[in-house]
Amino acid sequence: MHDLLLRGGSVHDGTGAPAVTADVAVAGDRIVAVGRDLGPARRVVDVDGLAVAPGFVDAHTHSDLVALTGRPEGAKLRQGVTTEVVGNCGVSFAPLDEAAAGHLTGIYGDLTCGLPIGPRTFAGYLAEVEAARPTTNVVALVGHAALRTTANGMAEALAPGALDRMCALLAESLDAGAAGLSSGLVYPPGSHAAPEEMTALAAVAQRYGRIYATHLRDEGDRLPEALDEAIAVAEASGVRLQVSHCKVTGRRNHGRAPDLLARLHAARRAGIDVAGDAYPYTSGATVMVALLPPSATAGGADRLVQLLGDPRERERLRAAADHGQGLWRAADPGGVRLMRHKDPGVCGRTLAEVGADPWTTLCELVAADPGATVLLEAMDLTDVLTILADPLIGIGSDGTPSAGAGHPRNRGCFPELFATVVRTHGALDLPTAVHKATAANADRFGLAGRGRLGAGAVADVCVFDPARVAHPDPLGEPAGFLHVLVAGVPAVEDGRVTGARAGRVLRA
Structure with a gap:
């Protein structure tokens, strides 16, 4: 007697193979059989005409503290996500000492979910999330910003012994179960790190067989050089490399997606284990301070406010920004919202709408709130679709929990994938899109037993209607996702979140 039988669905096993009509039998937290005439079950759900897939694995999120808020959270479950990789872009909330927590609180902005940030070890962080009983499974990376700030403060240059301390903290975190290392080389303090620093840390991750995920130093004018730097770090250390949210930003760079992908494939042919993730939008989102040159934040938030209050310093920073330091050159003031x-x-308005001189307006807004966040309209749709179609690219939302009008990717990444990329543009077929959202990501992050539908796999399952999947309202809920299981527990039934908290911390 099975616990649950999903009967008569169009089953996508996650490998990219064509769907087959079959039943899926679940007992406890495992799938026990996929086929026909599987015997009786305590509960039978008719899913005829619906797609049955492994639960989606979101390869790139910033949901690190969502479970600790105590608030019901269904944004990911409602779009079929059962596992989230957190700690991306160099941002993690451990390991931190008291001083580092103070430095990073203002810079992390919405990523804090409104919670106070205090000192903790990585083992302590994982234990907190586990005790909070998350709604989705959590896979956690160690952020370079946390390592560097704890070992070195916000200074640009490394103090004697700081790199050794960073390597030791990383090893301690990997021992605790971290899935790997991440960096955000466009954001301070990551922007201060030399390639040699990242190579030393990546070598630690490689010794543990873990991944290195990086937000490149530049995704616009200097994208080729930034990608070459990341590939060189992987080549020197032997680490498995994940290029986060692959994109080409800035109007002058539109059309350069084929060059980005060519470099990834050339690295693969040279024996480097490199792949990436991307989201299906032409806009991104980030902290507003990232538009400034990284040197502006070297002294911490208080020093930043002082600098931005000095007209001469603002002009000095403007000159550096105009020469490509920070994200300013990739941003159109009319597209920075x-x-x-x-x-x-000022919320909901662009830099061009708020003030006559966009640079002065930027400086004044950051000085008033160093943790402010913005949406950046910076990519070309053809580039986005070209990147998503490449076999080296999986799906990662880059979703950031926000109390306000945040980027729709947190609530809509996977509906957008199936409704727009698959159904509207035909850039991917349905089995391939499912593969990119499931097995491709599970394999990349070493998640055994997940990302595939087959006997013995963990019963993380998503049932959806490909013809109805949509996310019409950026702040509303997606349509077309009917049932979601997390380890065999119904987390969504008939489109409604059940409140079950069946997620687990997946330690490496």
């Missing part, structure tokens, strides 16, 4: 700021009157 305030998402969250202490002044609610």
Whole structure:
């Protein structure tokens, strides 16, 4: 007697193979059989005409603290996600000492979920999330920003012994079960790190057989050089490399996606284990301070506010930004829209709409709220679709929990994948899109027993209607996702979140 039988669905096993009509039998937290005439079950759900797939694995999120808020969270479950990889872009909330927590609190912005940030070890962080009983499974990377700030503060140059301390903290975190290392080389303090620093840390991850995921130093004018740097780090250390949210930003760079992909494939042919993830949008989102040159934040938030209050310093920073330091050159002031700021009157407006001189406006807004966040309209749709179609690219939302009008990717990445990329543009077929959202990501992060539908796999399952999947309202809920199981427990039934907290911390 099975616990649950999903009967008559169009089963996608996650490998990219064509779907087959079959039943899926679940007992406890495992799939026990896929086929026909599988015998009786305590509960039978008719899924005729619906797609049955492994639960989606979101390869790139910033949901690190969502479970600790105590608030019901269904944004990911409602779009079929059962596993999230957190700790990306160099941002993790452990390991931190008291001083590092103070430095990073203001910079991390919405990523804190409104919670106070304090000192903790990585083992302590994982234990906290586990005790909070998350709604989705959590796979956690160690952020370079946490390592560097704990070992070195916000200074640009490394103090004697700081790199050794970073390597020791990383090893301690990997021992605790971290899935790997991440970096955000466009954000301070990661922007201060030389390639040699990242190579030393990546070598530690490689010794443990773990992954290195990087937000490149530049995704616009200097994208080729930034990608070459990441590949060189992987070549020197032997680490498995994940290029986060692969994209080409800035109007002058539109059309360069084939060059990005060619470099990835050339590295693969040279024996480097490199792949990437991407999301199906032409806009991104980030902290507003990332538009400034990294040197502006070297002294911490208080020093940053002082600098931005000095007209001469603002002009010095403008010159550095105009020469490509920070994200300023990739940003069109008319496409930089305030998402969250202490002044609610500017939220929803662009830099061009708020003030006559966009640079002065930027400086004033950051000085008033160093943790402010913005949406950046910076990519070309053809580039986005070209990148998503490449076999080296999996799906990662880059979703950031936000109390305000945040980027729709947190609630809509996977509906957008199936509704727009598959159904509207035909850039992917349905089995391939499922593969990119499941087995491709599970394999990349070493998640045994997940990402595939087959006997013995963990019963993380998503049932959806490919013809109805949509996310029409950026702040609303997606349509077309009917049932989601997390380890065999119904987390979504008939499109409604059940409140079950069956997620687990998946330690490496």
